[in-house]
Amino acid sequence: MSDFILVLSGITKRFDREEVLKGFDLTIRDGEFFTLLGPSGCGKSTVLRLIAGLEQANAGSIRLAGHEIATLPAERRPVNTVFQNYALFPHMTVFDNVAFGLRMNGIARDEIAPRVKEALAAVQLSDYAQRRPHQLSGGQQQRVAIARAVVNRPRVLLLDESLSALDYKLRRQMQIELKQLQRQLGITFVYVTHDQEEALSMSDRVLVMDQGRAMQIGTPREIYEEPCNLFVARFIGEINIFPATILRPLGEYRYLAEVNGVEKTIRFHQQATEGDEVHVLLRPEDLRVEYIADAPVDRRGYVGAVLERNYTGQTLDSLIRLENGQNLLVSEFFNEDDPDFDYRIGERVWVDWVAGWEHVIAKESW
Amino acid sequence: MITPFKWSLVGLVFVYLYLPIAILVINSFNESKYGFEWKGFSLRWYEKLWHNDALMQAFTNSLLIATLAATAATVIGTLMALAVYRYQFRMKKLATGLLFVVLMSPDIVLAITFLVIFIVLGIHLGFWSLLISHITFCLPFVVITVYAQLKGFDRNLLEAARDLGAGEWRSFRTIVLPLVMPAVIAGWLLSFTLSLDDVIISTFVTGPGFEILPIRVYSMVKIGVSPEVNVLATLLLALSLILVMIAALLGRVRRKW
Numbered sequence: 042m043s044d045f046i047l048v049l050s051g052i053t054k055r056f057d058r059e060e061v062l063k064g065f066d067l068t069i070r071d072g073e074f075f076t077l078l079g080p081s082g083c084g085k086s087t088v089l090r091l092i093a094g095l096e097q098a099n100a101g102s103i104r105l106a107g108h109e110i111a112t113l114p115a116e117r118r119p120v121n122t123v124f125q126n127y128a129l130f131p132h133m134t135v136f137d138n139v140a141f142g143l144r145m146n147g148i149a150r151d152e153i154a155p156r157v158k159e160a161l162a163a164v165q166l167s168d169y170a171q172r173r174p175h176q177l178s179g180g181q182q183q184r185v186a187i188a189r190a191v192v193n194r195p196r197v198l199l200l201d202e203s204l205s206a207l208d209y210k211l212r213r214q215m216q217i218e219l220k221q222l223q224r225q226l227g228i229t230f231v232y233v234t235h236d237q238e239e240a241l242s243m244s245d246r247v248l249v250m251d252q253g254r255a256m257q258i259g260t261p262r263e264i265y266e267e268p269c270n271l272f273v274a275r276f277i278g279e280i281n282i283f284p285a286t287i288l289r290p291l292g293e294y295r296y297l298a299e300v301n302g303v304e305k306t307i308r309f310h311q312q313a314t315e316g317d318e319v320h321v322l323l324r325p326e327d328l329r330v331e332y333i334a335d336a337p338v339d340r341r342g343y344v345g346a347v348l349e350r351n352y353t354g355q356t357l358d359s360l361i362r363l364e365n366g367q368n369l370l371v372s373e374f375f376n377e378d379d380p381d382f383d384y385r386i387g388e389r390v391w392v393d394w395v396a397g398w399e400h401v402i403a404k405e406s407w
Numbered sequence: 408m409i410t411p412f413k414w415s416l417v418g419l420v421f422v423y424l425y426l427p428i429a430i431l432v433i434n435s436f437n438e439s440k441y442g443f444e445w446k447g448f449s450l451r452w453y454e455k456l457w458h459n460d461a462l463m464q465a466f467t468n469s470l471l472i473a474t475l476a477a478t479a480a481t482v483i484g485t486l487m488a489l490a491v492y493r494y495q496f497r498m499k500k501l502a503t504g505l506l507f508v509v510l511m512s513p514d515i516v517l518a519i520t521f522l523v524i525f526i527v528l529g530i531h532l533g534f535w536s537l538l539i540s541h542i543t544f545c546l547p548f549v550v551i552t553v554y555a556q557l558k559g560f561d562r563n564l565l566e567a568a569r570d571l572g573a574g575e576w577r578s579f580r581t582i583v584l585p586l587v588m589p590a591v592i593a594g595w596l597l598s599f600t601l602s603l604d605d606v607i608i609s610t611f612v613t614g615p616g617f618e619i620l621p622i623r624v625y626s627m628v629k630i631g632v633s634p635e636v637n638v639l640a641t642l643l644l645a646l647s648l649i650l651v652m653i654a655a656l657l658g659r660v661r662r663k664w
Contacts, residue, residue, distance in 0.1 A: 095566050115569040122570045128563035132585045141581070145572035193571065 046071040046229050047092065047197055052101035054087055061087050062253045065101070069197070069231060070246075074223050076232045078240040079250035080276070085233045088250075089199050092231065094118045106196055116145070121190035122199040126206065127182045129174040135161070135185050136170040142193040160192035163222060180211045187219075191226060198223075200232045204239065216243050237277045241265060249273045265324075271405050274322050281328065281369050283321040285401070287313045302365065303343060309401040318404040325372035327398040330359065330384070331391045342393035345369065347384045359384060361392055428644065435637040452634040459635060465623035466639070469603055472534075472619060476541035477598035483542070484549025485591050489583070491550070492557040503550075510547040517544060518611035525612060532614035540612045541605065545598035552597065556590035557583075589657045596650050603643075 047069040054062040061084045069075045077085040090096040092103060094115030103111040110118050121142065130138050139157045148156070161167050164184035174182055183203065190198055204212045204219075220243050223230045234240055240247050241261040249256040249264060249272075257269045268274035271282065285300040285307065298307050300321050307321060333344070348368065349360040361369045369392060384390065435453070439446035456462060490496075491503055509517070521540040530536050564586075568578035606621045613619065624636055 093570055095570070114574075115566070116572045116574050120570075122567070124563050124567060126561065126563060128561060128567040130564060130567075130582060141568070141573075142571035145568075145577060189571070 044070055046106055047231070048102075048104040049088070049092070050102050050104075052088075052091060052103070053099045054084075054091060054096065055099050060253065062091075062098075065253065065255065067248065067255070069229060072227055072229055073245040074220065074230045074232065074243055076234060076240040076244040076247045077250060078234060078237060078247050078276075079256075081235055083250045084253040085235075085250050086201055089122070089201050089231065089233050092118075092197070093120055093122045093199050095122075119195055120197045120199055121193050121195040122201060123183075123186045123190050123203045125202040127174075127186040129182055129185055129189070131174055133173075134170065135166065135172050135174070135177070138174065138185055139189045139192050142189065146193065156192055157188075160188040163191070163225070164188045164218075179207055180215065183207060183215065187222070191222070191228065195228060197229045197231055200230060202233055202235070205234070205236070212239070219243065241277070249276060251276075267400055268322065268402070270402060271320065274402075279325050279370050279372075281323045281325065283323065284404075285319050285321045287315055287317040287319065289315055301343065301363075301367070306396070307399055307401055308397060311403065319401050320404055322400040322402065323394050323398070325358065325370040326356075326374075327394045328369065328371040329393055329395060330361065330371055330373065331393075333389050333391060342391045343369075345390060345392055347386055347388045347390060350384055350386065357383065361390065363392070431637050432641050432644065434634065435641040437634070440634060452638045456635045456638045461618075462620075462623060462627075462635065462639070465618045465620045468617060469620035472537055472541055473599045473602040475538055476545055476602045477595045479538075479542045480545035480549050480598045481591060481595040484546050484594060485553050485587070487546075488550045488553035488557060488587075489579075491554060506547045506550055509544065510551070514544075514605075514607040518608040521608060522611045532612060533617040536612045536614075537609060537617060537619070540608055541602045544605070544608060545601055548597050548601065549591075549594035552594040553587055553590045556587050560586055592657055593654055596654050600647060600650065 045068045047067070049065060049067040052062050052065040052067075053060065054065075065084075065088065067088065077088055079085045087096060091098050091111075094110070094113060094117075098111060101111070102109055105119065130141065133141070136157055139160055140153050143153045143156060157170070158167065161170060164187055166181060166184050166188065169177065169181065169185075174185065177185065183206075186203070200219075204215050207215060216239060219230070219232075232240075232243065241264070244261055246259065247261055247264050248258045251272050257264060257273045259267075264273065265277055268277065268280075274280045274282070283301040285298045285305075287309075288297045288299055288304065290296050290313070291306065294308055294310050296307055296309055296313060298305060298319070298321075300307065307319075309319060313319065331342075343363050345361040345363040347359055348362045351358040356372045356374055359371045359373075361371055363369060371392065433445075436448050436450070437445060438449040438451065487506075491499060517540070521536070521543075524530075525532060525536045530539075564582055565578055568582045573581060604621055606625060609619055610622055610625075613622065620639070624639065627633055627636060
């Protein structure tokens with residue numbers, strides 16, 4: 042029990058007639074960096090606002106460190122929020138903004154100044170205490186918003202798309218700083234974002250949501266490498282999907298299957314019998330390309346033509362059209378020993394995946 | 408070249424707008440009793456005004472009514488604007504709509520309405536009837552000014568305040584009130600001016616026992632423009648210029664946010 046700081050169970054939330062969340066469950070561990078990830082309108086922000094107390098659930102319970110908080114008003118919950126647009130008080134100095142929560146919670150006067158200074162130091166804004174919010178850059182305002190929240194030493198810090206207003210470089214930098222701050226403070230962070238790259242790089246665990254339902258919960262690695270359904274697979278990164286039919290079990294979760302017209306051995310961690318249909322999921326970096334001339338004649342792969350090639354700096358991304366018309370995205374790292382490594386557009390190549398790198402899920406109707 | 412033409416046009420407009428006012432101000436310092444010729448600088452009419460007890464009494468009455476009416480209208484109007492902004496309630500649309508009815512009604516209609524109500528209720532025409540009607544016609548202006556300001560600010564600020572532990576009253580005092588203050592003051596200034604120069608409604612609802620400036624002046628000019636009226640107008644002009652300047656300064660503070 043003490044492992045879980047936050048337990049949401051059976052949460053239902055309706056706006057007017059529309060059901061945004063239905064019987065939603067979530068458990069968050071103490072001290073983890075937890076991310077709610079999903080497309081806009083999936084209900085992730087609503088979950089955050091329910092935890093903060095800015096919305097009231099129609100049904101369900103929210104327990105924080107073992108205490109029911111669903112009935113408490115927002116001002117009495119030991120959680121704080123970093124808002125998407127910062128929501129700094131424009132008529133107060135940075136110092137007063139950060140001190141606001143302490144004053145509202147009746148912290149002793151002589152304790153306020155040191156705590157505000159400590160919080161501003163943690164976000165590297167010690168010299169800006171007497172400025173007004175409008176005199177700061179977006180990144181600095183962001184830091185003030187974080188300091189204003191963490192100064193109260195909340196049990197859980199809620200961050201609502203907090204970095205989305207920053208430009209790319211600053212966002213990357215803030216991602217690292219947020220992660221460091223979280224480790225340093227030991228506070229549980231619940232982060233909401235629609236940016237899968239951000240979610241993967243910062244989180245200990247990620248919940249992928251769609252249309253008010255939890256799709257998959259797991260570490261960034263599990264979410265990326267072992268998506269449980271096509272939605273998660275498509276939402277996180279790029280994916281190639283091959284339809285496949287099981288031909289015969291080979292034991293130890295290995296099966297002989299016809300994958301996109303070619304007989305292959307695949308690993309599938311479920312019981313399956315002959316004729317079962319599955320999806321074989323392959324990330325662009327799971328695939329390998331070889332010149333037709335270089336490949337052994339008897340190899341079992343797919344023949345295609347290079348449709349497009351993009352140099353990204355770190356990788357060479359190619360779009361390859363198979364003979365059956367399906368397009369594949371392949372991403373390969375450069376081989377320093379092979380300076381000529383490149384394809385001509387229209388060139389015919391073999392495509393195959395690295396054995397064992399495939400991820401197989403049961404066929405979905407959609 | 409269009410520039411000289413444009414300049415002369417602008418000049419003409421300014422002359423048209425400000426020449427009468429300038430003449431009035433100059434004449435208030437004119438030794439002559441009649442404004443047709445300049446007979447030297449003098450503060451004589453200022454002194455005369457100072458000793459004109461009836462006029463000074465009407466002036467103080469006007470300031471008193473304007474101050475009280477503006478203050479009351481500002482308090483009530485601000486609370487109304489907050490209620491409309493903050494809460495959902497039945498007939499909210501109706502309530503705000505009725506406010507516009509007061510705003511749009513011709514003064515003469517309001518004046519007759521007030522008079523009828525006061526007579527029906529048996530309220531003696533004088534200080535109180537005047538104050539009540541002035542508060543009423545100032546109210547919509549305050550509500551609209553304050554509500555516009557409230558609508559402009561980020562609702563997240565209120566959520567942030569609650570999230571940081573401020574209850575309803577404290578987030579009002581520490582966040583909402585300071586942020587709408589410029590609009591509240593603007594509403595007060597607007598009400599003050601409206602009340603100060605109202606003639607029509609005041610004529611209907613005041614009695615002989617309580618005379619206010621515009622009515623007094625109106626009755627004075629019926630028997631010829633006294634130089635004292637010039638002085639009075641000059642003083643009022645100075646007062647309103649000061650008020651406008653205060654409003655502009657407040658506006659500058661507000662724009663910084």
